[in-house]
Amino acid sequence: MPHTRLYAGERLRALRRGLGLGQPAMAARLGLSVSYLSQLENDARPLTAAVIAELRRHHPAETAAIEGEAPARRMGALSDALTDPVLDAPLAPDAIARLAIERPDVADRVIALHAALRDADARVQMVEEVLASGVGARMPWEAVRDWFHEAGNYVDPLDRAAEALAGEIAGTEAVSEAALARRLATEGIAIAESADEEAPMRNFDAARGLLTINAALPSESRRFLIAHQLTATVFANQITAIVEGAQVGSDAGRTLLGIGLANYAAGALMMPYARFRAAARALRHDIDRLSRRFGVSFEQACHRLSTLQRPGAEGVPFYFCRVDMAGNITKRHSATRLQFARFGGACPLWMVHEAVAIPDRILVQHAETPDGVRYVSMAKGLVKPSGSFTRAPRRYAVVLGCEAEHARDFVYADAIDRAAPPTPIGISCRLCPRSDCDQRAFPPADRAIRVDPAVRAIVPYEVT
Known part of the structure; x- marks a missing residue:
């Protein structure tokens, strides 16, 4: 069998972001140019022996995982590419398997092309939405939301640190408010309640070391806000490093990203990765049952399920x-x-x-x-x-x-x-190509319409 080329752009990017490094810092660590690292991360080039050697030297465990899972990852990615709905006649599963095994070099090129196609589609959609909506540059909130999306909604160092912290303060039990309060006290922070329903949900006075929680909040929200303060305090250095390596464009965006990362870590603390993933599988993702088991809200459990993207242990x-x-x-x-x-x-x-x-x-x-x-x-x-x-x-x-x-x-x-x-x-009326929908509010931005004054249908125009 010919030597297998290993395209691992997504994993390499996830590793870098998990370390809180920008491309220049990661490129310097691996002895590469920034442009070459960018090509690796976008699957324009495979990992060479020299690059793999540097990755092994700095990150042996992560590199072993990348190399070990390459055949299975190739099979899955190739199947996604060759069964994409854009193809009129997808290949049969046995034909895809033969291609992955017998011609891994060709398979990797098909996978890279498919990834490039999806990336191009996403960028075109973004441009079309901006043009159709008349909205210009991203607002800080949107920049942060896009950062999490591009990170796969999974932040490895924070997730693992929060999982370890959950084990430290609660063992294998659900993380209780009392356990959170005890651990927060070791950081010099006390908890008080505000009976004023007009008060903020949480208010932290750093000078006094006092976290005030609105007494009207339900228990799940109280625990989450306390967990947020704990992770923001304990993981302050990790959060700062990630924010400094992110490209969110403004001071407001960086502040929002820091808050978002503390929220992410709070969710990971309340619902530790391995235990939550195992319970979700066993309960077939029954949200109500997961909520009761981990003492979280319905929304918190749903959100956590969308973050289960740990490499090698995906949900x-x-x-x-x-x-x-x-x-x-x-x-x-x-x-x-x-x-x-x-x-x-x-x-x-x-x-x-x-x-x-x-x-x-x-x-x-x-x-x-x-x-x-x-x-x-x-x-x-x-x-x-x-x-x-x-x-x-x-x-x-x-x-x-x-x-x-x-x-x-x-x-x-x-x-x-x-x-x-x-x-x-x-997706939305302005982007939807369907020509036979009688629920349409607007015509698609990239299609012409035809209006017949003699005919009045539910939608008063025809998409051509």
Whole structure:
């Protein structure tokens, strides 16, 4: 068999970001130019023997994992590439397996081309959304959201550190508020309550070493806010290093990223990776049962499931988002092929809109996007009380879904008749190419329309 070329751009990028290093620092560590490192990370070049030797010297465990999992990763990536819906006639599984085994050099090139195609599609979509929406540069919040998305919504050093901290303060038990408070006290920080419902959810006075929590908050929110303060304190150096290596464009963006990383670590502390992943598998991702077992909210459990992307121990690839009453997507991440609209509303056929209006009821949906990929999803409307009649409660819905091939591991798929035609959904009206949708709010930005004054259909124009 010819020597196998190893393309590991995604893993190399994840390693660098996990170390909190920018490309110049990582390139210097490996004795490479920044441009060459960029080509490696984008799978434009394979890892050479010299590069692998440097990786082994600095990061032996990570390099061994990359090399050891290469055949399985190649098979999976090649299958994704050659069964992509863009192809009219995908290859049979046995043909894909033969190609991966007999011609790994060709297989790696196909995988690199497929990755480049998906990256180009994502960039084109971003440009089209900006043009269609009239929105210019990214706001700091969007820059931070995009940073987490590009990191795969998984931050390895923080995740592992939080998992170790959970073991230190709670062993194999759920992380309780008392355990969090005891550990926070060793950092010189006490906890107090504010009975004023107008007070912030949390307020930290660093000079006094006092964390004040709004007494009206539910227990899950209290624990999370205390966990946030603990991780922000204990992991301050790691968080600072990651922020300094990130490219989020502004001081506000860097501050928001620091907060986001502390939130990430708090979730990882409350739901330690290995135990949470094992429980999720055993319970077939039943969110209510996971919430009770780990003492977290429904939304927190959903969000954590979307972060289970540890190399070599990945969870089911999910997409997750939170949508408010106006249809704005306020949280989003996708480890699937489904991508969310950056601007404007979501598809009106998506069940999330109904879920917002019907709190505490779980809805399920079998849907198909224009690229032919099918998803099974669940959505639940939630209400966060304001604590006062004079302020409206916050209403929103969370959505968690996976590609239909993972339905056997997703308990909510049991309520779906997957033999029935799926609901045809899109990303947003401005980006959806479907020409036969009578729920369309706007024509697609890149297509012409035809209007016949003698005919009035539900949609008053025809997409050509």
